[in-house]
Amino acid sequence: MAVDIVEGGGLGQRRKQWTEVLSSEPRASIFHNFLSKEECEYLINLAKPRMSRSKVLDPNTGQTGHSSSRTSTRMHLKRGHDEVVRDIERRIANYTSIPVENGEGLSVINYEVGQKFEPHHDVHRMATLLMYLSDVEEGGETYFPNAIAKRKCCRFPGCTKRRGLYVKPKMGDALFFWTLKPDRITVDPSSLHGGRPVIRGDKWACIKWMHAEEFKASKTENLKYWTRTEEVFLLSIMKLDKSSSLTHHDGYGRMATVLIYLSDVEEGGETYFPNAREKFSRVRGFRLRSGLYVKPKMRHALFFWTLKHDLTTVDPSSLHVLLGGELSMGITV
Structure with missing residues (x-):
């Protein structure tokens, strides 16, 4: 597929970008307009022909399989799949300060009406960037039930915290959060998160999982x-x-x-x-x-x-x- 990369990198024109801090528990923020409309559509069209049912890892058996807790479909891309993907991966590295080499390949996921992902930890990753490729009419929020959001929960003076964080999908926005605490060893319990069922519309997203060390996918010297x-x-x-x-x-x-x-x-x-x-x-x-x-x-x-x-x-x-x-x-x- 031939694509036109605009000057300065990226497919299409992105609107004004800005970062909003959402929570300190977990450490979470959203980068508005991280992707252009053209990049979102490109990733969706790239993934559509090869989508398959998402799997989950069973902690008891160590095996993966289908589960009612995760009912989406997904397609996994190799790191550096093409020019557009490489540019997005470089942008992710610049934004997160986590090297490209520490990231897995992009995973494109799709949730249709009624589909969801129940709360879970990304226990084997250090951090996650969730890029929304489409708007959703109703439902489909990413939610953190244990988060301390930076919004007031009541009218009492001095109350500045709110339990639970809900992020509504918006095309081009990217949600970034840390699974591990700053020691890069301990999983942050407040990073528990899930995807609420889609009520109306179609939810497309793209995930980049990142590790504390280089994520190796080839033979090394020793x-x-x-x-x-x-x-x-x-x-x-x-x-x-x-x-x-x-x-x-x-x-x-x-x-x-x-x-x-x-x-x-x-x-x-x-x-x-x-x-x-x-x-x-x-x-x-x-x-x-x-x-x-x-x-x-x-x-x-x-x-x-x-x-x-x-x-x-x-x-x-x-x-x-x-x-x-x-x-x-x-x-x-």
């Missing part, structure tokens, strides 16, 4: 890495040499991890949890000590939870280090 594609995590094979190490949380998209050791290690190569409270037996009961080291042994598998029991908050004690030592392992998350 890591044969299959990353999140179509909302499914697959097996990764990793090799660390003597000089390598990796310190991280599996908190951005993973509930739990199984680490399968594919080789023995003569020396080094332990998996180390510096913040863990380790149990170990004594003659009478047990006591706790800080730090946990697990020595690799071929065919053994280490299982641990990244999220706490609420399946929302990242457990700080799940921070772990993969120490170098001519080690091969398989990871499934």
Whole structure:
């Protein structure tokens, strides 16, 4: 499809842009006229032929499937799909100060009359930009039931807060909010959000999900890495040499991890949890000590939870280090 990119970047002419802060809990704002009418129509027409039923991730099984909690249709674009998409992605990076490399590809979604998305957390992402591609006659609001909006809730002097935030779709506007708190580890409970059912009209939107680190979608130098594609995590094979190490949380998209050791290690190569409270037996009961080291042994598998029991908050004690030592392992998350 041939398109004309106007001087200064972008398809078509955008109206005056301005930012409105909506809430501090969660941190949310709306960028008015982020997209032009032509860009909205372009994304809709690009997606229409390839729309399919949206899926959700089941936290109990780790599998994706259809659910009555999410009844929209969607189409996923690869990052940098074409010139128009690349320009929008650069604009998102400039506005959010989050590098293009940290973002997933754009997802175009459509809600017809009666369709909705019940409240949920984007638990495996750091932040979300939701761009509205159409107006909606009635319904279809994005709502945050736990938000503290910057609007008065009553007439009493000194009352400046209001519980709950509703954002009405408006073509070209973009809603930006943070899923994680400033520590980039803990999920902000007030970022719980959903899409209210459309009552009249047709709702089109485009989502950009962003991560705290680079979102990799290809093979890297020391890591044969299959990353999140179509909302499914697959097996990764990793090799660390003597000089390598990796310190991280599996908190951005993973509930739990199984680490399968594919080789023995003569020396080094332990998996180390510096913040863990380790149990170990004594003659009478047990006591706790800080730090946990697990020595690799071929065919053994280490299982641990990244999220706490609420399946929302990242457990700080799940921070772990993969120490170098001519080690091969398989990871499934």
